[in-house]
Amino acid sequence: MNEMHENILNGLPGDDEIASRARAIFRTACEQADSYHTLRLGLARRKASSARPAHGALKVWAPLAGAAACCALVIGVVWLHPANRLQPSSPIAMATPAVSSQGDADEAIPDVASNQMEVVQDLDFYRWLAAQPAMASATPAGSGR
Amino acid sequence: MHETTDVEPIPASGAAMNAAAALETASAPLTESARPVAATIEAFLASVERRAWRVAEIALHDPDEALDAVQDAMLRLVRHYSAKPAGEWPPLFWGILRRRITDLQRRRTVRNRILVWTGRATNDDDEELPAWEAPDLGPDPSRALASRQAHAAMSKAIRALPRRQQQAFMLRVLEGLDVADTAKAMGCSAGSVKTHLSRAMDALRTQLEDWR
Numbered sequence: 001m002n003e004m005h006e007n008i009l010n011g012l013p014g015d016d017e018i019a020s021r022a023r024a025i026f027r028t029a030c031e032q033a034d035s036y037h038t039l040r041l042g043l044a045r046r047k048a049s050s051a052r053p054a055h056g057a058l059k060v061w062a063p064l065a066g067a068a069a070c071c072a073l074v075i076g077v078v079w080l081h082p083a084n085r086l087q088p089s090s091p092i093a094m095a096t097p098a099v100s101s102q103g104d105a106d107e108a109i110p111d112v113a114s115n116q117m118e119v120v121q122d123l124d125f126y127r128w129l130a131a132q133p134a135m136a137s138a139t140p141a142g143s144g145r
Numbered sequence: 146m147h148e149t150t151d152v153e154p155i156p157a158s159g160a161a162m163n164a165a166a167a168l169e170t171a172s173a174p175l176t177e178s179a180r181p182v183a184a185t186i187e188a189f190l191a192s193v194e195r196r197a198w199r200v201a202e203i204a205l206h207d208p209d210e211a212l213d214a215v216q217d218a219m220l221r222l223v224r225h226y227s228a229k230p231a232g233e234w235p236p237l238f239w240g241i242l243r244r245r246i247t248d249l250q251r252r253r254t255v256r257n258r259i260l261v262w263t264g265r266a267t268n269d270d271d272e273e274l275p276a277w278e279a280p281d282l283g284p285d286p287s288r289a290l291a292s293r294q295a296h297a298a299m300s301k302a303i304r305a306l307p308r309r310q311q312q313a314f315m316l317r318v319l320e321g322l323d324v325a326d327t328a329k330a331m332g333c334s335a336g337s338v339k340t341h342l343s344r345a346m347d348a349l350r351t352q353l354e355d356w357r
Contacts, residue, residue, distance in 0.1 A: 012350050012351065013350060013353045015346050017353070018318075018346055018349055018350060018353055019318045021353060022299060022314075022318055022319060022349075023318065023319060023321075025292070025295045025296050025299050026196075026199060026296070026299075026319045028292045028295075028296070029199055029292065029293075029296040030195040030196055030199050031195075032289060032292060032293070033195050033198070033199070037198065037208055037212060038195070040212055041194045041195065041198055041212065041215065042194075044194075044212065044215065044216035044219060045187065045190045045191060045194055045219060047216070047219075047220070048190060048216065048219035048220045048222070048223045049186065049187040049190065049223060051220055051223050051224055052224075053223065053224055053225070053227050053228065
């Protein structure tokens with residue numbers, strides 16, 4: 001404050017006078033801006049106002065994209081895991097004989113599919129057919145009479 | 146260009162500290178009455194665009210480069226800070242513009258050094274480039290001319306200041322930000338703002354006659 005008084009006594013302007021004078025010049029200069037630069041300023045403002053916030057979309061989509069990527073990763077790991085390749089319900093696994101927990105091979109019951117049941121029935125038929133020649137050979141002797 | 150540390154307060158002489166304290170106690174007359182807070186970001190940009198351009202023009206001494214700096218500051222404000230409360234826009238905007246101006250000044254310094262090395266340098270401070278002036282249709286051309294001359298003299302005096310003093314003077318006095326917002330925009334403490342402003346006032350005091 002003493003320095004300000006000294007400036008006034010020395011005839012030098014005080015801070016308030018400098019500030020008010022500078023503001024007046026600056027305000028006049030702003031009002032007298034030429035039309036070319038005023039127009040370009042307006043265009044720049046409109047361009048800036050129409051710009052979209054950079055992080056707005058990212059804030060919404062980043063968690064969703066991250067969650068989707070995690071789900072895809074988990075599904076991929078579960079799907080491609082070697083332990084899950086041989087499911088009990090798969091045809092290959094059904095064709096293999098299931099062994100009991102005691103490891104008794106004699107008591108193992110073959111687990112067959114329905115189409116393999118037909119093969120077993122066919123075996124019965126062929127066994128019956130094999131027994132037919134004896135009966136067939138006896139029939140012509142009787143008919144020759 | 147003289148550049149001081151951004152965060153730590155600069156060491157000040159006793160006279161500068163006394164003047165800073167005087168500025169602190171008599172800070173109200175330095176700033177204009179508080180401007181109303183704009184409701185939308187477009188209204189804020191519309192209210193500040195001319196002043197921002199003039200400030201950039203004073204610092205860069207090139208109206209087109211100043212316009213590019215203002216446009217870049219507007220875009221950055223909208224893209225990164227439009228969700229902030231409206232009261233925070235002024236220090237954010239002026240901080241962005243200040244950094245952009247500093248970048249352009251440094252780039253110009255490097256370019257001039259390269260041109261000096263290649264022997265094609267020009268001194269921007271001494272050479273007034275021919276500029277297109279719009280026809281003056283105002284009622285008093287002599288008064289408008291006097292205003293332009295006063296503005297040119299003031300701009301030259303401000304450009305002669307060290308960079309941080311320039312920034313403190315333009316933000317605090319010309320734009321009318323308070324000490325806290327000026328400190329935010331300049332990225333330094335309130336004490337540094339007061340010291341820079343006091344030194345700027347001391348440097349400009351003797352040149353006020355040229356502005357009349």
